[in-house]
Amino acid sequence: xxxxxxxxxxxxxxxxxxxxxxxxxxxxxxxxxxxxxxxxxxxxxxxxxxxxxxxxxxxxxxxxxxxxxxxxxxxxxxxxxxxxxxxxxxxxxxxxxxxxxxxxxxxxxxxxxxxxxxxxxxxxxxxxxxxxxxxxxxxxxxxxxxxxxxxxxxxxxxxxxxxxxxxxxxxxxxxxxxxxxxxxxxxxxxxxxxxxxxxxxxxxxxxxxxxxxxxxxxxxxxxxxxxxxxxxxxxxxxxxxxxxxxxxxxxxxxxxxxxxxxxxxxxxxxxxxxxxxxxxxxxxxxxxxxxxxxxxxxxxxxxxxxxxxxxxxxxxxxxxxxxxxxxxxxxxxxxxxxxxxxxxxxxxxxxxxxxxxxxxxxxxxxxxxxxxxxxxxxxxxxxxxxxxxxxxxxxxxxxxxxxxxxxxxxxxxxxxxxxxxxxxxxxxxxxxxxxxxxxxxxxxxxxxxxxxxxxxxxxxxx
Numbered sequence: 001x002x003x004x005x006x007x008x009x010x011x012x013x014x015x016x017x018x019x020x021x022x023x024x025x026x027x028x029x030x031x032x033x034x035x036x037x038x039x040x041x042x043x044x045x046x047x048x049x050x051x052x053x054x055x056x057x058x059x060x061x062x063x064x065x066x067x068x069x070x071x072x073x074x075x076x077x078x079x080x081x082x083x084x085x086x087x088x089x090x091x092x093x094x095x096x097x098x099x100x101x102x103x104x105x106x107x108x109x110x111x112x113x114x115x116x117x118x119x120x121x122x123x124x125x126x127x128x129x130x131x132x133x134x135x136x137x138x139x140x141x142x143x144x145x146x147x148x149x150x151x152x153x154x155x156x157x158x159x160x161x162x163x164x165x166x167x168x169x170x171x172x173x174x175x176x177x178x179x180x181x182x183x184x185x186x187x188x189x190x191x192x193x194x195x196x197x198x199x200x201x202x203x204x205x206x207x208x209x210x211x212x213x214x215x216x217x218x219x220x221x222x223x224x225x226x227x228x229x230x231x232x233x234x235x236x237x238x239x240x241x242x243x244x245x246x247x248x249x250x251x252x253x254x255x256x257x258x259x260x261x262x263x264x265x266x267x268x269x270x271x272x273x274x275x276x277x278x279x280x281x282x283x284x285x286x287x288x289x290x291x292x293x294x295x296x297x298x299x300x301x302x303x304x305x306x307x308x309x310x311x312x313x314x315x316x317x318x319x320x321x322x323x324x325x326x327x328x329x330x331x332x333x334x335x336x337x338x339x340x341x342x343x344x345x346x347x348x349x350x351x352x353x354x355x356x357x358x359x360x361x362x363x364x365x366x367x368x369x370x371x372x373x374x375x376x377x378x379x380x381x382x383x384x385x386x387x388x389x390x391x392x393x394x395x396x397x398x399x400x401x402x403x404x405x406x407x408x409x410x411x412x413x414x415x416x417x418x419x420x421x422x423x424x425x426x427x428x429x430x431x432x433x434x435x436x437x438x439x440x441x442x443x444x445x446x447x448x449x450x451x452x453x454x455x456x457x458x459x460x461x462x
Contacts, residue, residue, distance in 0.1 A: 006039045006186065007040055010022050013035075014026065014031045015028045015230065016028075016196060036191070038192065039186050040187070073088035074088050074116060074121060074212065076116060077116070077118075078111065078277055079277055080268060081252065081266055085237065086261065087260060089116075089212045091170075092206050092207050092209075093213070093259065094202060094213050094235045094237075095213070095235060095238075095239065096231065097109065097215070097216050097239045098219050100241070104268070105216050108268070108275050110274075111142055113125050113145075113149055114142055114143055117145065121148065122170050123149050123169055124152060124164065125150065125151050126152045126160055126175065127175045128154065128174075131153060157197075164211065168209065168211075171214070173213075174202065174213065174216065177199060177216065177217050181198070182197050182201065196231065215235070238254070239254055239255075240253045240255055241253075242363070242365065249362065249363055250268040251268075252265065252266040253265045264304030264305060265281075286311055286420070289361075294387045295379075296311060296378065296387070297312050297314075297374045298311050299374035299394055300414075301366045301370060302370065307412050307416040309393070312360060312374050314356065314357065314381070315382055316351065316383040319354060319355045324352070324353060325355045326356050326357075327357045328358045331367065336375060339375055339376055342376075342453065343453065351379070369397040370407040373404055373456060386460075391421065391423040391424055392423075392426065393424070394425070394427070394456070396428040396450070397428070403451065404451060406430030406431045407427075410427055410431035410434055413435075425447045427449060427450070429449035432447065
């Protein structure tokens with residue numbers, strides 16, 4: 001029997017790059033201070049002599065002969081989650097769910113298990129962080145569970161794989177991937193090697209047995225999933241849970257999806273009975289909006305396939321210091337500074353001596369350029385202390401020359417605003433022909449097309 005030979009190897013926590021020595025900057029992803037030391041067993045690789053063993057696997061098939069069945073997707077019974085997943089849970093898929101501690105990842109997946117098991121599907125919930133009593137206490141708040149819901153508290157990956165092969169469930173939940181360990185890897189649970197090995201094993205299991213696997217991943221202080229970056233490339237779908245855990249709202253965002261649209265979002269509200277889906281998120285985000293207040297403008301952002309109405313608030317006041325302060329919440333700080341420079345250069349609005357604060361209400365993080373025009377209108381409204389019409393909505397991308405550029409799917413944005421009772425829409429002139437309400441036989445909303453930022457400001461001038 002060959003003696004085990006342990007070797008010290010350094011791995012990058014961001015991309016999984018391997019090196020024999022420590023380096024301050026990773027040569028693979030150029031990240032700083034991400035190299036960590038781990039012990040690996042090189043004896044198996046050395047004894048193989050560099051030759052691969054012959055293995056039997058799947059045979060190639062003709063692509064045109066592959067059939068797609070609708071029953072290959074399992075509905076979760078939660079409409080917001082089905083939308084984010086692309087119409088349901090695909091058989092044999094591997095889904096990664098990440099989010100801050102206490103945001104509601106385990107609660108959501110336990111609700112999914114309840115809905116799916118009640119529909120007659122066999123579900124296995126595997127927890128490496130909580131005991132059976134703790135999970136039972138949380139399950140009692142959600143509702144009753146039937147015999148199709150199975151629970152296993154285990155961290156050994158070998159035991160988990162053997163259990164899945166024996167029980168043969170349709171859906172498996174791993175909570176969390178950082179607690180799982182394999183005996184073939186000598187490093188500690190949660191390390192780069194263990195997370196990569198566990199995910200690769202679950203991936204082979206999901207594709208081989210057509211089991212849909214959900215894995216929960218912890219996040220770092222930067223908001224990304226802890227572990228190697230290759231983890232997100234291995235899975236089929238990556239979902240992030242966002243929102244302030246001290247508030248009631250939660251946003252489930254899809255950043256990668258091989259079976260549906262990316263950047264799709266689902267909106268939930270945390271209640272005592274668990275997470276409840278918000279059927280109309282636009283109305284929910286605009287609840288509590290002040291009337292006749294300066295610096296408040298409603299815009300429409302497209303999140304995946306869904307138009308979402310959000311309120312942008314701006315507060316501009318004269319600075320008491322030599323360097324004015326700028327602060328943003330929910331959008332890009334540098335983008336707001338750029339838009340203020342355009343406003344001062346192209347429209348003559350003197351903002352160089354003013355503090356400016358911009359906020360996206362509802363806890364959303366919106367980086368879409370289509371909200372540029374609404375941000376500028378909110379800043380000017382607060383600067384002049386003049387409220388804009390309550391039934392106004394504005395969207396459009398703003399360039400450095402002060403021009404307002406066209407955005408995608410403007411007709412869908414206008415239709416969503418009209419559904420909620422808005423009466424005036426300021427949009428790019430390039431989108432004017434595609435979203436006139438009278439084309440659908442409706443004339444409730446007045447649509448104004450603007451070519452520059454100054455055109456939009458002149459419309460509201462006395």
